[in-house]
Amino acid sequence: MNDIQEATSPSPEGAQPEGRPAPAGGSADTPIRPVIPAAAAKRANASVIGMIIALVLSIAAFLPVVLMNPQPKSDGYRPDVDVASVARNAADVAGFTPVAPDTGNTFRANYARWEAGTANGVPTWEVGYLTPKTSFIALVQTTKANPTWLLQQTKNAPVTGTRNAGGQDWELRDTGKGEKSMILNYRGSTVILSGAAQLDELATLATAVVRSLETNPAVTVSPSAVPTP
Known part of the structure; x- marks a missing residue:
């Protein structure tokens, strides 16, 4: 009698007969979507x-x-500065015709200006050139150069020799750190070329400077106007 009762007793709560699917929503494996x-x-x-x-x-x-x-072109932005035109406009103020080296398309000028020199008493004509080897050379010209001013312009570099360019002997100064200067006193004015460019590029520009100096009228400076060193 006990065996019959155990065989026919109801299944535990929640259990499903084998082979019958669980009711929908009753499985723990069914994901819940929020x-x-x-x-x-x-x-x-x-x-x-x-x-x-x-x-x-x-x-x-x-x-x-x-x-x-x-955007600028791949070779960088280079302003088109007409050095000769700016030099002509500065001539009346300068009292002489500033140099305007003709370098063709070899050197590119990125500025040209006249500086009154109110701070140091030395008015100057200044032009900046970008070289074919992408170096930079600064040109400075004045009729009132003095030793102190020269040292400032050349960064106290010692004289290391001379270099001929354009048929003239230029004084060469070298800082030993890449910066070099070439200085020429000619036809009444002093011209300084300074920069980290190679000597061959400095000499090329120096030759063009001499041609410009020889084309322009010589500068006449009265003795009383010469500054005391």
Whole structure:
């Protein structure tokens, strides 16, 4: 009697007969998908759309600026300075015709100006040149050079010799750190070429300077106007 009762006793609660699927939603392995309220989903979509609109407006505002300012070419931006024209305009103020070396397209001038010299009492004509080897040479010309000013312009570099350029002997000064200067006193003015360029480039520009000096009228300086060292 006991054996019959054990065989026919009901199964434990929740158990399913073998081979019968569990009711839907009753398995622990079924993933639960969160449900986002419609209002929250709408707010999230509105935020994303707002960010996209803001990005588009920013690009639209910035694009005209980029188009109006094109990027420089691969060889870098080099202003077109007409040294001869600026020199002619400075002649009346300078009291002499500043040099305007004709270097063709070999050297490119990136500035040309007349400095009154109010700070040191030495007015100067100044031109900056970019060399074919992408170095830089500064040209300075004055009729009122003095030893102190020369030392300042050449960074206290000692005299290391001379170099002939354009048929004239230029004084050569070298700092020993790459900076070199060539100095010429000729036809009433002093010209200094300074920079980290190689000597051959300095000499090439120096030759063009001599040609310009010989083309221009010689500078006449009265003895009383010569500064005391």
